[in-house]
Amino acid sequence: MQKLGLQTIQFTSPPSITETASIVGPKEADGPLASYFDKCLEDEFWGESSWEKAESKIIKETASLAIGKSKIPTDQIDFCFAGDLLNQCISSSFGLRDLTIPFFGVFGACSTFVEGIGIASVFLDGGAGKNALCCASSHFCSAEKQFRFPLELGNQRPQSSQWTVTGAGCAVLSKDGTGPFVTHFTPGRIVDMGIKDANNMGAAMAPAALDTLITHFKDTNRNPSYYDVILTGDLGYVGKEILIELSQKQGYNIKSNYNDCGVLIFDKEKQDTHSGGSGCACCGTVFSGFLFHELKTKKYKKILLIATGALTNSTTSQQGETIPGIAHAISIEL
């Protein structure tokens, strides 16, 4: 691999995304992408006694599905990179504790899925191993309980708020494989533009997405039209509009081939999800379900996936802090 420009890593032997799997909750099962997911749950508990245990079960079963679909024996998977939104990433560590695969906890808030794939790609292209598993999960109920209010309160949500996706996305990457391939990885810097509204994560994260997007184009000498589609992780409707406008001001027109996973996963009119989906599983399930299918069927041949994360928590909000954002991008090409 080599470094291109300021921040981008270009892989010499681009790792192959061999298989993916996705499991989602009941709300996502009512959305427009339902048919692309491997499994849709009928309720938020899946037989467990708490939302946290349910989220752990979801990531565990999704990992198991992805490994099974890849037909790679578990003992030939060299590393697992995983993370989630729960305090101390417990969904991943409890869900994946029986895997017996060397485990790396990663945390990039909702950008975790792509952070993991990016790091895994460096490991595989560098020769550290042959196969890696990348997982990320989130759960509407465990996230609301932890970051906002008890669900039982039935609080009203402002129009700029987003709906945390319940589910998990997992990808198996291989040094050898038939693609699609991770060709470039542009890890992001932390960008904090002073947004303090914890109910407007799209606005807080859009400047970080912009920073990574523009850096990626400059580093690779590519422009937006190079990609069949450019997808951000969970800017939602509010953040999507901001990113289009900010990109335009920097001389990049992304309007015709850009969308956001949080916009795609729910039906805005029918599902009352306001600004759209969010959470580690937003980008994780939309990629592992929908996008991977479109790549495999060659509808898309070149995509730029930019997962976005808000590096905040309830303590920092209560202490009057602003919300730092981050965005990690990977080019995936056939």
Add this chain to the structure above:
Amino acid sequence: MQKLGLQTIQFTSPPSITETASIVGPKEADGPLASYFDKCLEDEFWGESSWEKAESKIIKETASLAIGKSKIPTDQIDFCFAGDLLNQCISSSFGLRDLTIPFFGVFGACSTFVEGIGIASVFLDGGAGKNALCCASSHFCSAEKQFRFPLELGNQRPQSSQWTVTGAGCAVLSKDGTGPFVTHFTPGRIVDMGIKDANNMGAAMAPAALDTLITHFKDTNRNPSYYDVILTGDLGYVGKEILIELSQKQGYNIKSNYNDCGVLIFDKEKQDTHSGGSGCACCGTVFSGFLFHELKTKKYKKILLIATGALTNSTTSQQGETIPGIAHAISIEL
């Protein structure tokens, strides 16, 4: 790089640990290693209005010190790998948000410092960049508040409990440099032996340390006597004794050259720290302060650093879960 045996990565051009820095709190300043740290604080707040903000300031200033000592311009540091114990790793993301270096959040609980150095070494040996910054922090007050009880309660602590180190350790790694060098990295698997006592983390983490230790020896065909010293991150007195005993049962005698950072950092008799130190900063500051000095002055020429982490939180404890452990090991040699 290449994979050795089951889990170990052997670096082809071992990255150099070019510089380190450490800042600690007042309790650590009263301990036996005080003279090795770059800065000892007089109080737990350091002029900030909350313990969380103080912890962010500590990691920020430690990173700044490490970069300054390395004499590498910030814009030539390609990546930052950082994490901490606070929910959503806010100490790292808020403390390092002004760095403008591509940022990777990593979470391995108290094993985070070595997890970061291991990943950074893969990036540098693989050719993804030339320099990387690795940071980890913890803070006694923010950790007690978050994981256990309000400090104001003055709860009694059992003899098996450990004292979270207040401080941060940061290391600057370089592709080119004069060492000490990271020659091997053995990332750990999650090991859960069913310990449920949140006041006995040493016992919960010792089996994970054992798993990584034995795997490292088998993968590298080395035995304990190869190293001048073997150091675990924060098993404390309780976990240290368990690890010695478990290793003996597996045929490895580590008694003569093994110690634990949590045992070294406090004076057990005078400081009332029971089983010893813990936290991301335990291994982080003891390595960045004491061990790096011993390597630079050639007192130690070969060390094995095994950072240990308990992948738990207060929710999982309250829900009756056991405590999964993990341990990541790096060989550092002149």
